[in-house]
Amino acid sequence: MKSENQPSPNDKEVNQFLTFELAGDSYAVEILKVQEIRGWEPVRKIPNTPGFIKGALNLRGTIVPVLDLRERFGLENVEYTPVTVVIVLSINNNDHPMVLGVIADTVSDVLDLNLADIKPAPNFGVNIDTRYMRGIYVAKQGMIMLLDVDKLLDVDDLTKIESLL
């Protein structure tokens, strides 16, 4: 599983990534997975789900679950502000396309990254599971953690976590 996430060294391909911030750290997701970015608006709670699932959002008639990445990663919770954004991602969950929203502090930039420059993720300990990391990119302003959204938002996985709670 892990070896799949590591880029092969002869990968010269350049991909675009959307970077965003969570508690002062930079994260990035592949831009092709991003469907749209919208401002935070109250969502409808879904009963009996883990706390990081904030609820369901009406995305032009489609019901989309919204996740708080801070809570997901065990970071400190903050009040949502006018700059809080919801990044709507179209992911692939076991060959089943899904749309999910993730809450981030702010969206920063779009970066062109050479896939070969992506370093494998080190072990962070308990809070951030490296299974969800595609790797790390070192930019001038600091480290950017690249998320593998298909794995990060794997709903079956979330359900498993929920059953442990």
Next chain:
Amino acid sequence: MSIDMAQFHQVFFEESFEGLDIMESGLLNLSPGEPDSEAINSIFRAAHSIKGGSGTFGFTEISDFTHVMETLMDEMRDGRRQITQAAVNLLLGSVDCLREMLFAVKEGQAIDAERVAEHKHALDLEQQKSGSSQQDKSLSAHEPLSNQAHQSDSKVIGWHIAFSPHTDLLKTGNDPVRMFRELSVLGELEVTADFRGVPDFYQLDPEECHLSWNLVLKGDIDRAPIDEAFAWVEDDCDLAIQPLYQADDLSLLVPGAENQVSANRAQHPAAEHVVQAGVSKPAEISTPVVIKEKAPGDEAKNKGSTSIRVDTSKIDTLINMVGELVITQSMLSLIGEHFDMSKQDQLKNGLAQLERHTRELQESVMNIRMMPINSVFSRFSRLVHDLSNKLGKKIDLKLIGEHTEVDKTVVELISDPLVHLVRNSLDHGIEMPDERVAVGKPETGTVTLEAYHRGGNIVIEVSDDGKGLDKDRLRAKAIEKGLLDEDAILTDKQTFELIFMPGFSTAEQLTDISGRGVGMDVVRRNIQALGGNIEIISELGKGSTISIHLPLTLAILDGQSIAVGDETYIVPLGSIIESLHIKEERINRVADKGETFLLRSEYLPIIRMHEIFKVPNVKTTKLSEGLLVVVEGQGVRCGLFVDDLLGQQQVVIKSLEANYRRIEGVSGATILGDGSVALILDIPGLVRLANQ
């Protein structure tokens, strides 16, 4: 330039399967002996389009096979061949075979060549029986075989053509002499005229044709050009074209001996030899009813088509509506541009118009998903035809209201439960013919399938005039199986409902048609899953009627919104019995766990919505200050404790599973007028959740 034909495959398959359905229902409507030209024509047309389509797409096996069927039907159409039950059954079998072939091609699998060959062979045999094959039975069974064997063993050296024009042939501008001249170009032609039909000189009308001819055309000639020569007169004559083989003695073909030809041939030494060779494979002429092994439902199940055929008029209505909507929108934006209070009335009118158009638009869009229930019903003629043969019963199927329109999803999902109910009626309901006669009923039983609209529901009824349900036996059986207490008092309705209990089957012996354990309980569960219910009325000796009530559409629901804390939920209106405030003294607490309340001498459990869904900020947690909504789901009643009732509205059901997963106690979500999401409660799920 090459065109990628694959892009049209989907359409071809859809049309072909549709064509097969037409052929099937047409064949079932054919009654032996009475050629109904319109019915045969429609079957023929369907076959012809399948042949044409498959030829175009290069599915040669299919076009070849269809060609054989088509030829046979062509002869029936022209009245050259009598319509016999055997032939109809054979064609039905071939339709099945064709459907399998199409399915195989569609799925990219190999065609079962053996099965196809078997059918084709049977068709060839049938075709070679001469038009009015009223000959001796044994002869007609052997004779075609010899022909068949001939065709593969020896070379065609010519053709014998019996041509007897109708009297008005000449008036249509056709000249036999010209046709003969055309034939003579193909090979050596011998023409013998038969004068026997010519009337007395004084009665003779010189413009009528009373002659008939026997032609022998020798040479290595294909049949096609011969057919072509007669193409213009096909409908105005009796024509029989038969191949001649090396072994055939041409002297047999004397004028007037035509109807003895086949008999003579069978006695011919050379032919006899071939007959014996052919007899070693008698299985190939087994009856077509046996060839059909698969249940007709099998293919139907796999047919979950994803596209929908819509009446053009429905689309036109839709386009009109959208046009109106655009006009209203531009009117409103004009008002909005320079708005002042003087335009308030205009604005109100505009908004009212907008509302009307939106509602109409919604209705016509929903209408697109509606399709006639006929697409389900039409399958049953075949089922009844096959099953009644198998059971040895005489059964008529009556379809009423087959043009009633239902949501596409309902049509797809109702099929299996209906098959089950109809099978039950055929197997257990209708008695054997002699039993029926003994009790003074007509020998032929009737099973009726009826569909109609009532209120916002569609009702589908399956009724039979069979023996009906025996209440005492049902009761005894339920007690025996431990499903019922011996001293239980049941109304008639409750007694009949026993058959919906799991593990209940009164069938004395299990047949492969019904009574296999998975029974009416599954049917009921399927129907309930569609949001409907099922009822049974029966009278011993007179028959039973099973009615299924289903919502017209599965996409829209009448809902009651309720408030719990800051949350809004939707309760399906159909499951609400009443809402009430309760007094403290009517509440019972059982060991600090469950709470029940007394409602008209019945204790109902209370489900506190704020607890079960962990909702904060509720108005009150005191039962006497809130509101109880009494709901019923799958036969269980309970009271939901909520803050308030908000309002009733129609809601569009959205899936929560599409992007997330199923949540226990929630059947889906919807979007409220203010754009926010509300969850729709699933009452049986809530009860399960509360019991955990």
